[in-house]
Amino acid sequence: MSLAVRQDESAAASPAAEASYDPATGEIRGSVAHTPAARVDALLEAAALAAPALASSSPAERSVWIEAASAAVLEHTDELVAIAEEETRLGLPRLTGELERAAAQARFYAGVALEGSYLDVCLDEAPAGSLARWNVPLGPVAVFGASNFPFGFGVFGHDVASALAAGCPVVVKAHPAHPRLSAAIAEVVGTALSAAGAPEGAHALVVGFDAGLQIVDDPRIAVVCFTGSQAGGMALVERAARRGVPVFAEMGTVNPVFVSPAAEGRRDEIAAGFVGSYTLGAGQFCTKPGLLLAPAGQGYAAAIRSVLDGVAPAPLLTEAIAARFSETAARLQATVGADVPVAEPPSGFTVAPALVTARISDLTEGSPLLEECFGPVAVVAEYESVDEALEALARLQPSLAASVFTSGDPERDDPGAASAVRSLIPRVGRVAVDAWPTGVIGTWAQQHGGPWPATSRPEATSVGAGALDRFLRPVTVQNARAGLIPAFVSRENPWSIPLRIDGRLHLPHPASALETETTP
Known part of the structure; x- marks a missing residue:
């Protein structure tokens, strides 16, 4: 099956489109149209409508969706790597390996969700009544990928896969260094997620600078992830701060x-x-x-x-x-x-x-x-x-x-x-x-972050099991009982996940040993 990415193959740059350049020659190899504001709004509304369904889905369901998307990306390896080489000139061996690691890493994040400790479920009996505490997904996530890792930190990279695994829909802004590849991956991933039963609006792509600003400013976006320059990262941090939205910006220094x-x-x-x-x-x-x-x-x-x-x-x-x-x-x-x-x-x-x-x-x-x-x-x-x-x-x-x-x-x-x-x-x-x-x-022990100005949030990581934590917040229900809280938040432990009951940690099974390697 070949890709049918909607793109303008003309060699002329357009203010209404993102031009695709060949870094080896500087020539334009095509373009992808900017997403109109009305279309961005529709995609944001779809993500907002999908958020409750993703939040209430089980890690097992999300694992099926992510597995389907990973398999689809691997199925289209040759086509996707060919486009990536035209837009980045990073070399076919490097790009092929990066795509394979990105697919494996997405499966790793699904495994982290299945293991369950990311939920941090705590159950206490206190004199004033019972307490139940667990982590809930924050909602739709905006992802600004990296120029230098078109697969590892792109449309189906670390940020996207970990957000989906945590139960959050994702709206990705295509990077101008590889717009044609971004559109191609979005088509593959979106088709696979839909066929696997994921809610409509679980994954979307927008193109263009104005579209990027629109998703950051929109109240339906609850989290922003960014990988790139310090100037770009801090601009997003300051813009999103106007409405109190966390921005996890990985920027790097010497x-x-x-x-x-x-x-x-x-x-x-x-x-x-x-x-x-x-x-x-x-x-x-x-x-x-x-x-x-x-x-x-x-x-x-x-x-x-x-x-x-x-x-x-x-x-x-x-x-x-x-x-x-x-x-x-x-x-x-x-x-x-x-x-x-x-x-x-x-x-x-x-x-x-x-x-x-x-x-x-x-x-x-x-x-x-x-x-x-x-x-x-x-x-x-x-x-x-x-x-x-x-x-x-x-x-x-x-x-x-x-x-x-x-x-x-x-x-x-x-x-x-x-x-x-x-x-x-x-x-x-x-x-x-x-x-x-x-x-x-x-892996589970990885930390890919650092104190400011390397990142905007020193407690966060964009690689490893801890990446899911960026998309969650804790909530407590007092005097909780069956029917008022999710079924997995109980001493019966139907999902067989780690639980802390009255201060004591209960481990029903060993943690996953999955690991892959990437090179951001």
Whole structure:
């Protein structure tokens, strides 16, 4: 079965349509019409009408819907990946793997809902009467996906699948970096959900800047999720704050890497890993390691440059991203007073990878060296003592993730690495020891978030079982009895979920061991 996505294949840009660009050439490959205001209103009304049905559905029912959508996406892998490659040039192997992981991750979220602990059901008998407390879905969710993960954080990515698993309908705003792909995925997912019995309005797509503002402003939207730039994320936070709506914005900053003096024997391995990580996907990851602190005298900068010589230029996702990359690289050059090679793009939005070497004393508050640069550039600074490195880490903005590289010998004491981990824990969402931050494993224990300005809500995660928590709120009913509250909120436990009864946790079965891997 082939897709029949409604799109304008003309090569002319239109103010009433989202143009689809080929990043390798800069040429327009088609467009998707903006969603008219009346149509957006109809989709919002459908989502609002679907919300009670989703909220009252069982996790088992939602699992059937999500499984059907996941299977449909996999069935259309070849067609969807071909469109994604035309709009992103991220490479067929990368995109195919990302699509497969997105489908598996959606199933993981369905499994989290089936396990039931996300409901946090508590039952108490008190002198003043019985109390029942559990989590209820908030309602329709607006999702603004990412440019750099068209499948993992797109129309059926982490935010969308976890919201559906939690019992919330979703209205997705198509990302302008891949509008044709967004429309294609929405068609596949919408058709599959409907055929599986999901309520009409459970999933919808809108296209265009004005449509995005309309869904954020609409009182029927209860939650907003965003993945992208700090400027875009904070604009949504401020706009939604007018009506008290939570915005879970994952924005990212510089993700630091600390190399312990004890890792001297691993220099070439670490240099190769660093280049591979910060140029992965042309450096367009929110978890890209942007700053490496290495011990002086061990030759890290030269080793990294040697590896970087073998990395070819690559296209960035949009013309705007490519322009900002070149501007930032120029500021870095002016800051350190040295040449930072940035090749003139041979075509499209292509840029060459770059490395900036700086003194650790250059890492001062307000310096461009401490700002995130979306694209394949990173900073290396050498330190004379661990204390000097820790002081530099303390000057950084909080981040999504950080890496600490040790001697690699678990039997060997490494006080420098231990100090770095302790210093980073209050400042990042995840510390990767002897691993690069660009691999995010979707499991029960994952935390993909961080203190502001990395995210707008430091308690939240957009990957892992905790992702469902963003779409729930607790409610208590006093003197509850059968017929007044949901059937699963009872000591009989018909859904076989974890219950806390009179303060004691009852576990009817072990938690799911499902896990997948993604790389936001």
